Amino acid sequence: MPPVERYPELQGISREHHDGLLLCWKIRAGTAKGVAPTRIRRYCRKFLREHLRPHFAIEEDVLFPILGSHHPDVRRAMAEHRRLQRLINGQTDVVIALSLIEEELEAHIRFEERRLFNHIQELATPEQLVEIERAHSSLTKPIKEERPEDVFWE
Numbered sequence: 001m002p003p004v005e006r007y008p009e010l011q012g013i014s015r016e017h018h019d020g021l022l023l024c025w026k027i028r029a030g031t032a033k034g035v036a037p038t039r040i041r042r043y044c045r046k047f048l049r050e051h052l053r054p055h056f057a058i059e060e061d062v063l064f065p066i067l068g069s070h071h072p073d074v075r076r077a078m079a080e081h082r083r084l085q086r087l088i089n090g091q092t093d094v095v096i097a098l099s100l101i102e103e104e105l106e107a108h109i110r111f112e113e114r115r116l117f118n119h120i121q122e123l124a125t126p127e128q129l130v131e132i133e134r135a136h137s138s139l140t141k142p143i144k145e146e147r148p149e150d151v152f153w154e
């Protein structure tokens with residue numbers, strides 16, 4: 001089955017999934033290189049503050065209401081957002097936390113891209129699609145260049 005084409009209004013939010021998958025790759029690369037886990041977690045916390053939180057907020061405030069808060073896929077995605085934030089900011093053993101973040105963030109993004117976003121774009125009205133695009137362009141900060149001291153994966 002060919003992949004479903006993403007509507008233009010959702011492409012900005014979809015593109016951020018690429019950055020999320022890149023974070024998972026950075027965790028794997030850093031771990032394989034023997035980078036201190038606390039350093040990798042510090043980067044994950046910064047990524048959460050600057051990129052994941054605003055991304056989750058747009059999904060929860062603008063996209064998910066299109067399906068409704070009781071839809072099982074929406075409930076699952078919301079629960080995964082909470083769990084990912086807990087894993088990144090919480091007190092779980094850092095080595096275990098990193099391996100769970102890497103695995104669960106990737107699975108979350110695949111679930112949204114393969115399933116949830118397809119439902120949403122099928123159901124969204126033209127007005128809702130416009131609202132998605134407007135919210136994304138006004139709320140999301142473009143990714144700045146990495147600070148050299150943050151780059152642990154090269």
Ligand SMILES: [Fe+2]
Pocket residue numbers: 056059077081108112
């Ligand atoms: Fe999400």
Ligand SMILES: [Fe+2]
Pocket residue numbers: 017055059109112
């Ligand atoms: Fe997402």
